Amino acid sequence: MKRAMAIGEKVYGHDHHVAINANNVGQILKDQSDFARAVEYTRRALRIFQATYGSENPLTKRAAPNLAGIEEAIKAKQPNA
DSSP states (O other): OHHHHHHHHHHHOSSHHHHHHHHHHHHHHHHTTOHHHHHHHHHHHHHHHHHHHOTTSHHHHHHHHHHHHHHHHHHHHSOOO
16 A cells, blocks of 8 residues: 555645545555554545645545544544543
8 A cells, every 4th residue: 555655646746646545545444443554544635635725625624534533433442441
């Protein structure tokens, strides 16, 4: 996955194609319970969307709840204190 992302970034730059792919990879990793990497990819997507389109763009507004969902899943996996 990292190699594919690096190639896409080299070819397209930090545009929406790379961000969309990062967001999708983040969701796949969440589904696989690989939360640390899911956060990494989803945060990357969110940063690119915000920088490219601003906080009110639908793509940005989609990535933000995805990140929140990953953070909720992390909290749900933690034992109660």
